[in-house]
Amino acid sequence: MSDCIFCKIVNKEIDSEIVYENENILAFKDVEPQAPVHLLVIPKKHIESFMNFQEEDDELFAEIMVTLQKLAKDFELDRSGFRIVNNCGEEGGQTVNHVHFHLLGKRTLTWPPG
DSSP states (O other): OTTOHHHHHHTTSSOOOEEEEOSSEEEEEOSSOSSSEEEEEEESSOOOSGGGOOGGGHHHHHHHHHHHHHHHHHTTOTTTOEEEEOOOSTTTTOOSSSOOEEEEESSOOOSSOO
């Protein structure tokens, strides 16, 4: 999608601090971090929101979950705890219409978040 900021990051049209990349997934540091570790994990395939995952995306979804687990270990978040967030839809707080998962840690995260 030509006007999607995350697609532009995937296509290297916009710089980002990439921490993980493979054929299907990209993970990078959030430009407005809400915690000392705040990563965004996205599929390279443009999928608008969590609700737009299709049955054909089952393996991709599983790969995203494995990547989140790997990154939590790589950034030593598994030792003290972390949060994985997906905002879905306008009222859910989704501001970029490309499905993404926030991985936050290295500080005490309170509830409710906002």
